[in-house]
Amino acid sequence: MVSQNAVSYTHRWWPDQKPEFLTLANGGPKVRYLRAGHGPALVLLHSIRTQLDLFQRVIxxxxxxxxxxxxxxxxxxxxxxxxxxxxREPAMREHVVNFIRRLDLHDITLAGESMGATLALTAAAELGDRVKQVVAFNTYDYLPGVERANLLASIIIKSVRAPIIGSTFAAMESRATLAGILSGGLRDPRNLPPDFIDELVKGGKRPGYSNVARAVYRALPSYVAARPHYARIDAPVTLVYGDHDWSRPAEREANRALIKDAKMIVLNDTGHISSLESPEEFARILTETQSTARFAA
Incomplete structure (x- = not known):
């Protein structure tokens, strides 16, 4: 049975279907997921410290x-x-691969934001011909990563990662600190929905979540270490970056050089969280690249 907490917020922006739960392969953990629409399969992968509702403006x-x-x-x-x-990235990649295999999806457009963009790329290398194309928005594969968001993010993330005191800082997350860190991922902080912050805070109060947060932040260097997998991707790849993303131009070009025939698009007036800041462009890129991939096939 799906709990009310797992449904209520998502139902506000997408009342047509309720989220469901799926047990991943090999008796893995249960994950909440949403299926919506009709047409070729598109799998969206969310960013650090968010959830599927990150895509509420694009779905x-x-x-x-x-x-x-x-x-x-x-x-x-x-x-x-x-x-x-x-x-760490290999374990999270395995969850993505298992999700896709569990639902037996084929001819997929695999797309993600931030950490999800990196997972889209590395999972595509594992999934082979199941993937028709990859669209990676603001890949998270450089250091110090989220610490570039703003001074608050730098202080908090360093503290959460620290030995001994890290668990205490992770348990002290407040709405103000979370909003402050997330706003550093936007060109215009007004594009961050206040009720989305409230939803993330609610999920962050679940028993054991502070340990998850600390483990995630400590695992972020593994996403940088995963970059060599990009060279193994056979499907067409489009790299998308906001012009105010945390990444540097040289880091973006280095990714393009790793991936055979990768295309790159830069979004104007957009930060690291493009799905909230430029949802029209996010959706347009996905639909246009899908049309191109279908024509090429």
């Missing part, structure tokens, strides 16, 4: 073009928290 624009699948990673949002779970 309604995509449902006439795709069957959209989006899920909370294990430990995130309203998915199951497993004590002592591994949140």
């Amino acid at each position: 309604p624009k995509l449902v006439d073009h795709f069957t959209v699948y989006v899920f909370d990673y294990p430990g995130f949002g309203w998915s199951e928290i497993v004590p002592g779970a591994d949140y």
